[in-house]
Amino acid sequence: MPTRRLEAKEHVFLAGDPRAYLYKLDSGVVCLYRIVVSGRRQVTGFAFAGDIFGMGALNRHVLSAQALRTIRVQSIPIAALGRLAGNDPRFGLKLYEAACLELASTQQTLLVIKRPALERLAGFLLVWAQRNGRNGEDPEILILPMTRADIGDFLGLTIETVSRMFSKLQAEGVIEIKQRGPIRVLDIRKLQELGSPEDVIAQ
Amino acid sequence: MPTRRLEAKEHVFLAGDPRAYLYKLDSGVVCLYRIVVSGRRQVTGFAFAGDIFGMGALNRHVLSAQALRTIRVQSIPIAALGRLAGNDPRFGLKLYEAACLELASTQQTLLVIKRPALERLAGFLLVWAQRNGRNGEDPEILILPMTRADIGDFLGLTIETVSRMFSKLQAEGVIEIKQRGPIRVLDIRKLQELGSPEDVIAQ
């Protein structure tokens, strides 16, 4: 598979582009979003190393995909999916599983969106810390490659509210915000209390 | 494939159940939801005739699926997916496409959720009218098999707000609400203005 390298702010694809490829991210972070006529932007998610993105049912992209820092991506031609599935019966199921993962993540976002702003942000940071842990990075030092605006458009908040909630978390001793830099988690327990995705109950 | 028949209010599966089957709905309407510890309920979507539901990445269901009226469903054993994909290389891709459709629908909901309550409800009714049109039913007579609570939990509103917005749409001459019954669309144009899923802009 051909691999491309893109710098921060470059787009992998734009909404409206023909959906010719699926993409597999080797390194870096990608922001997936759409812009609506009102001018508002909805960030539907972020892609990290190992993630497949660009999936969809239509023949044009509905989302735009922008590199938040230098990335490396592989391109998988859509036209080749049939052949690949023919060669490897499991390939189609793999795609299905990737789509299910993204679906689960989007549904999770739906749940989060109705909680108070502070908890939404706490949840966002918590997920980030957990990902760091899984990837062998320090779960107490969060390096967020996106802006407050990206976070706001993802969580459904304005940048002002995001900023206020960051300040509040800091005032309550949950996190420490370095200038222009990483966020240190001081009280992971409190972050969990605030941000835990609410557990599912039967029925 | 074995076909089951369920009455209104019966569950196809509950959150927490082992994810042993995928389901294909032959007729009726199914409500997909989860309940969270706070007691709140999030309806993630509805399934209609022809839809596949029960998809997911985990080995247990995260959602519950409840019939809103009499339904007929086919069950597809998860364990057989590998074999089915082996027999028909396109089968995996079909699943992938079904997942993409559900993904698109969920992302659409994410977009809707940030708009004012009136527009959210208008959008909901508009989608319903369009589905009626596609299925050869009258797009001006909407028979909603779900309660106000279902609609509210889907749109992220309380039943009171849903009710108020219904009243407002009626007061503005957009719809007419029959007692306990169907909704007649009087001004489809206005409904579109209010409820049109905002179009995507490039970049």
Added chain:
DNA sequence: CGGACGCTTGATTGTCCTCAAGATCGGTGG
């Protein structure tokens, strides 16, 4: 130095939730 950009903080406003009280319909049993 000045300007652009991202971020923070404050004051005010608006929307929707909460709490509360009816209204309407269907079903059940006296």
Added chain:
DNA sequence: CCACCGATCTTGAGGACAATCAAGCGTCCG
């Protein structure tokens, strides 16, 4: 037949939370 009850829906009053509007701060870069 009708009174009663539960479920669903409607309507109103008050309050909470986040958006909006507005100003100021720090950093990066020309």
